Amino acid sequence: MKTIYFAAASLDGFIADKNDSLEWLFKNGPTDLQFIDQFIETVGAIAMGSSTYQWLLDNMEGPWPYKVPCLVFTHRNLKKIEGADIRFTQGDVLSQHEELKRLAADKNIWLMGGGDLVGQFYDHGLVDEMNIQTVSVFLNEGKKLFSRRTETAFKIREIRQRGETCVEVVYAVR
Numbered sequence: 001m002k003t004i005y006f007a008a009a010s011l012d013g014f015i016a017d018k019n020d021s022l023e024w025l026f027k028n029g030p031t032d033l034q035f036i037d038q039f040i041e042t043v044g045a046i047a048m049g050s051s052t053y054q055w056l057l058d059n060m061e062g063p064w065p066y067k068v069p070c071l072v073f074t075h076r077n078l079k080k081i082e083g084a085d086i087r088f089t090q091g092d093v094l095s096q097h098e099e100l101k102r103l104a105a106d107k108n109i110w111l112m113g114g115g116d117l118v119g120q121f122y123d124h125g126l127v128d129e130m131n132i133q134t135v136s137v138f139l140n141e142g143k144k145l146f147s148r149r150t151e152t153a154f155k156i157r158e159i160r161q162r163g164e165t166c167v168e169v170v171y172a173v174r
């Protein structure tokens with residue numbers, strides 16, 4: 001069981017543009033998305049920040065797409081979705097990681113983002129892997145992939161081409 005940051009980013013390291021749009025990703029990213037379904041099969045619990053949750057609320061078509069428990073980090077009262085296992089939480093990610101491990105059982109924990117929330121897990125040494133799909137566009141500004149400075153380069157575990165404009169790299173974080 002691993003804790004994995006799985007996300008798509010621009011070449012200059014943004015996961016969304018400054019207006020929280022993912023238009024750049026849908027327009028330029030991989031078209032065969034089977035690898036995402038395959039990753040989701042390995043996941044037993046999800047953690048995300050409130051802006052990511054809000055994006056899903058505003059943009060998803062159809063029902064909530066995830067079957068596993070999902071911790072949404074927020075200090076606000078956000079709308080819940082009928083029939084989805086969504087648990088609002090806040091504060092120290094260390095104790096919440098214990099809860100995520102319990103919920104995920106022997107499966108992986110998906111850190112969906114954003115970059116500061118993943119940074120909080122990283123600060124506690126809780127991130128095992130980053131699986132980043134880099135799409136070959138520059139955004140110049142937007143929501144950061146990772147909002148920490150790191151001193152030691154992460155080792156590359158795997159590289160996979162995802163269509164003509166995207167490369168997926170799996171980095172070992174710990």
Ligand SMILES: NC(=O)c1ccc[n+]([C@@H]2O[C@H](COP(=O)([O-])OP(=O)(O)OC[C@H]3O[C@@H](n4cnc5c(N)ncnc54)[C@H](OP(=O)(O)O)[C@@H]3O)[C@@H](O)[C@H]2O)c1
Pocket residue numbers: 006007008009014015016020021022025048049050051052053055056073074075076089090091092093112113114115116117120143144
């Ligand atoms: N390209 C991709 O693969 C990908 C992946 C993920 C997200 N995204 C996109 O990236 C954008 C969001 O990224 P983001 O960096 O802005 O934000 P985010 O992590 O989704 O949300 C940040 C917010 O989460 C809450 N939060 C964070 N840590 C917390 C803690 N420890 N306790 C309680 N609340 C906490 C705070 O909001 P409150 O005010 O609610 O407390 C904070 O402002 C969205 O547009 C999303 O769609 C893209």
